[in-house]
Amino acid sequence: MAKHNKTKKYGSLFMATALLTGSLAGCGTDDSGSGSGSGSKGSGNTAGDTIKIGANLELSGAVGSYGSSINDGAKLAIDEINAAGGIDGKQIEYIPIDNKSETAEATSAAIKLAEQEKVVAMLAPATSGNSVATVQIANNHKVPMVTGSGTAPNVTVNDDGTVNEYAFRTCFIDPFQGTVAANFATNELGAKNVAIFADNASDYAKGLAASFKETITANGGTVVTEEAYVAKDVDFKSQLTNIKGKNPDFIFIPGYYEEVGIIVKQAREAGITVPLMGADGWDSPKLIELAGADALNNTFITNHYSSEDPDAKIQDFVKAFNDKYSQAPNAFHALGYDSIYFIVDAIKRVDGDVTSEAIQKQLASTKDLSLVTGTFTVDENHNPVKSATVLEFVDGKQQFNSKVNP
Numbered sequence: 001m002a003k004h005n006k007t008k009k010y011g012s013l014f015m016a017t018a019l020l021t022g023s024l025a026g027c028g029t030d031d032s033g034s035g036s037g038s039g040s041k042g043s044g045n046t047a048g049d050t051i052k053i054g055a056n057l058e059l060s061g062a063v064g065s066y067g068s069s070i071n072d073g074a075k076l077a078i079d080e081i082n083a084a085g086g087i088d089g090k091q092i093e094y095i096p097i098d099n100k101s102e103t104a105e106a107t108s109a110a111i112k113l114a115e116q117e118k119v120v121a122m123l124a125p126a127t128s129g130n131s132v133a134t135v136q137i138a139n140n141h142k143v144p145m146v147t148g149s150g151t152a153p154n155v156t157v158n159d160d161g162t163v164n165e166y167a168f169r170t171c172f173i174d175p176f177q178g179t180v181a182a183n184f185a186t187n188e189l190g191a192k193n194v195a196i197f198a199d200n201a202s203d204y205a206k207g208l209a210a211s212f213k214e215t216i217t218a219n220g221g222t223v224v225t226e227e228a229y230v231a232k233d234v235d236f237k238s239q240l241t242n243i244k245g246k247n248p249d250f251i252f253i254p255g256y257y258e259e260v261g262i263i264v265k266q267a268r269e270a271g272i273t274v275p276l277m278g279a280d281g282w283d284s285p286k287l288i289e290l291a292g293a294d295a296l297n298n299t300f301i302t303n304h305y306s307s308e309d310p311d312a313k314i315q316d317f318v319k320a321f322n323d324k325y326s327q328a329p330n331a332f333h334a335l336g337y338d339s340i341y342f343i344v345d346a347i348k349r350v351d352g353d354v355t356s357e358a359i360q361k362q363l364a365s366t367k368d369l370s371l372v373t374g375t376f377t378v379d380e381n382h383n384p385v386k387s388a389t390v391l392e393f394v395d396g397k398q399q400f401n402s403k404v405n406p
Contacts, residue, residue: 054114055071073329073337128204131155149304152173168382181277194248196252199231201230248274273298279301297393346362
């Protein structure tokens with residue numbers, strides 16, 4: 001199937017969604033240990049002979065595919081930077097910790113990185129829930145955290161509108177993905193009567209569903225039914241039967257690949273042939289294993305980038321990644337890679353001692369930074385203003401459909 005190379009602009013919708021906010025959780029305890037510099041709770045950390053960057057990632061467990069991909073992208077970036085001489089002659093020391101896809105483990109990992117390892121910055125967990133659980137630790141210890149794929153608004157902003165000073169991200173936020181999906185359904189697929197099938201225990205899924213519903217309704221569409229499931233469910237036949245009975249012409253399924261792969265398979269087995277669409281949570285090679293290539297035909301996702309995008313910077317990254325890992329990089333690989341370069345760009349702009357507090361200030365002032373997943377400026381809510389990509393599954397492979405600019 002021929003690839004489409006077109007750019008669309010749904011501008012004002014993104015700027016409106018960027019103001020949405022959410023809640024915050026997390027705490028820290030004090031501990032001590034050796035590190036590259038000095039630091040204690042509340043005082044931040046300082047780089048020593050090496051520049052320590054930590055990573056609190058889901059390297060195993062339910063969403064281990066996400067964290068492992070981010071980790072691989074991050075390691076490629078660090079290898080490149082260190083091979084080129086590091087930062088002002090100092091090498092980056094990368095310290096990844098596996099949070100096992102569990103909130104309690106993510107909290108413990110953040111404390112260890114801040115207090116024992118004394119990192120000057122850290123990659124935050126891949127999922128929104130685990131990232132939210134570690135935000136207060138970053139704030140308390142004055143160590144900036146950057147999530148590559150924690151897309152929920154409340155990672156960076158609290159219910160009262162206050163910004164979490166030490167939380168950043170390289171991905172766009174959930175409302176933008178939901179808005180893009182709704183506009184794509186309306187404008188490209190002609191959808192008028194849609195169904196939503198979402199994980200009702202996931203902040204990520206609920207945020208996407210809410211923004212999708214708001215936009216599709218504003219576009220004149222009708223949500224004919226909403227069904228729910230819970231993570232780790234394996235039998236979705238009852239909900240899918242209910243959805244099929246409402247005769248929708250499009251189904252939005254925000255969720256993670258573990259359940260979505262089974263949902264897509266069972267939907268096609270139930271005779272549901274209409275377009276299905278999700279977001280970046282679908283992006284894992286395991287999705288194809290679970291759903292099957294045929295079942296994924298006529299499905300779409302919003303995502304952060306496409307390895308098939310002809311942009312020269314993207315193709316240089318794709319080649320470097322393939323040379324190292326012998327595979328094409330997915331969006332999580334690219335976001336991990338970009339998260340390191342985002343942090344390193346901030347470190348290079350620090351005037352004087354490289355402290356975690358100084359890095360935070362430079363991260364917040366980032367403007368027009370060109371990365372693989374787009375050129376972005378950090379807004380007042382610590383979110384990047386950047387483009388999104390729509391991908392289509394064709395015979396089990398992702399194909400670039402279109403790019404959506406903010």
